[in-house]
Amino acid sequence: QKEVEQNSGPLSVPEGAIASLNCTYSDRVSQSFFWYRQYSGKSPELIMSIYSNGDKEDGRFTAQLNKASQYVSLLIRDSQPSDSATYLCAVREAGANNLFFGTGTRLTVIP
């Protein structure tokens, strides 16, 4: 059984701080990694994808991937109250069409 683990939180950070969200996965052949944001009562929205080791930046978001250690993280700089949501990590193994999702980390940004 492939596993994607996330700390369920809640993670609370003050407005303007850096929020750090972590995800570990069990399958060494996992190839693609995604972060989704889900507001309460809404569906998941893709915010970042990363496929190779290292950092990928998009605005205030940075995804970090370390395949040797089997973890992927998401940094949110200058956190805003509108970033308060649950963040889902998802991984895809090579050759597969489906994704495996973690249960999510709930982030609260305090004004």
Added chain:
Amino acid sequence: DVKVTQSSRYLVKRTGEKVFLECVQDMDHENMFWYRQDPGLGLRLIYFSYDVKMKEKGDIPEGYSVSREKKERFSLILESASTNQTSMYLCASSTGQGREQYFGPGTRLTVT
């Protein structure tokens, strides 16, 4: 922009009824997926389809069936709804390479 739509946002059905949930995507994606999401359990894959008339069971297919007669449309069928099928149902689609999935708005189904 990718658009995935679902037939209903909220649905209330009685135990034993046959329930149809429909999903349509407008980006010519090969893959389509049905998930359910419950508090503490995360997203669980029910079925997915990688082509018209093709389907694969996910992690929790029991009590469900699917239909994909056209590329853009993927239907989830609850043959005889039960109270333990009360949940948020999410449809998603992706390209044939199985990269990022795009989700519809979800259907919150209540079975009484």
